[in-house]
Amino acid sequence: MTVNRQSDKPLRGKRILVCGKGGCGKSTMVALMAVVLQQKEYEVLVLDGDASNPEGLVRLLFGLGVEGEPKPLIEFFGGIDVVTCPVDDPSPLTRINDTNPIPQDRIDARKEISPEYYLQNGSMILLQAGKINTYGQGCDGPLEKIVRDFMVKGDAVNLIDMKAGIEHFGRKIPDQMDVLLCVLDCTFESVSIAKRIAEFCQEAEKDFWLILNKIGSGDVKSMLMDKLEKLQDRVIGSILYDEELIKVGLAGSALGECKAMEQVGHLVDRLEQVI
Numbered sequence: 001m002t003v004n005r006q007s008d009k010p011l012r013g014k015r016i017l018v019c020g021k022g023g024c025g026k027s028t029m030v031a032l033m034a035v036v037l038q039q040k041e042y043e044v045l046v047l048d049g050d051a052s053n054p055e056g057l058v059r060l061l062f063g064l065g066v067e068g069e070p071k072p073l074i075e076f077f078g079g080i081d082v083v084t085c086p087v088d089d090p091s092p093l094t095r096i097n098d099t100n101p102i103p104q105d106r107i108d109a110r111k112e113i114s115p116e117y118y119l120q121n122g123s124m125i126l127l128q129a130g131k132i133n134t135y136g137q138g139c140d141g142p143l144e145k146i147v148r149d150f151m152v153k154g155d156a157v158n159l160i161d162m163k164a165g166i167e168h169f170g171r172k173i174p175d176q177m178d179v180l181l182c183v184l185d186c187t188f189e190s191v192s193i194a195k196r197i198a199e200f201c202q203e204a205e206k207d208f209w210l211i212l213n214k215i216g217s218g219d220v221k222s223m224l225m226d227k228l229e230k231l232q233d234r235v236i237g238s239i240l241y242d243e244e245l246i247k248v249g250l251a252g253s254a255l256g257e258c259k260a261m262e263q264v265g266h267l268v269d270r271l272e273q274v275i
């Protein structure tokens, strides 16, 4: 009997961009999904694409005890002077000493990228595009170019933690994604951002889903759903307000089993069905 590998693991090789307003829970969602996907025996590549979030994903996935952060990918591509801003220069990312742009000739992450660029935990690796380290460093467009064009070979699910807001839509970052997940907390701002993102995704012909996060009660959830109007059928999951996540974040320890993780499990099951 032939086994249909794709239907067995439908998220294999997909590039999933997680976006939404600041503080809505993007990094937490990426970390929870990474753990769940690993438990479902996927290979997972997590890319921290938020230049202003020091150590966030490192702590959530590995805990404070881990030695150092991964070296930023921007250095793999020659640094900020080589990787020019996508707004000024729409050409795709290219390896040093190579003329083939990455999207056309994907990188073999395990073979071509040395271990100093990632942290590994079993079948999951965490990389980061780069951070704003110095005052006056300049536009973070080069880092967004990495988020857009860092394409790898193989079966890993790519989970990309995007910076807050919608600036990356102006830079067509979603063009290289298979699906977008927009996380909403219970705020009017989140609803407005979700509506903007819905319009952009329709224009870009990209699949997108909404995740309601930090839901404290049924009442709040119904109010949020009402505000979403026509977008209600785009909601793929709802995650409760789980104090355990706050504690883990404050303590700096890695994520463990909790109610939110269980709900993210259902969300991932649904995503496997709809993708």
Ligand SMILES: Nc1ncnc2c1ncn2[C@@H]1O[C@H](COP(=O)(O)OP(=O)(O)O)[C@@H](O)[C@H]1O
Pocket: 020, 021, 022, 023, 024, 025, 026, 027, 028, 029, 056, 164, 213, 214, 215, 239, 240, 241, 242, 243, 245, 246, 249, 260
């Ligand atoms: N479902 C949740 N329940 C309770 N707290 C949450 C939940 N999701 C995220 N948080 C908390 O909200 C804060 C912001 O989350 P974070 O993932 O850093 O947001 P973002 O990456 O969107 O800026 C953190 O303190 C995190 O622990």
Ligand SMILES: [Mg+2]
Pocket: 026, 027, 028, 050, 053, 056, 161
């Ligand atoms: Mg974040």
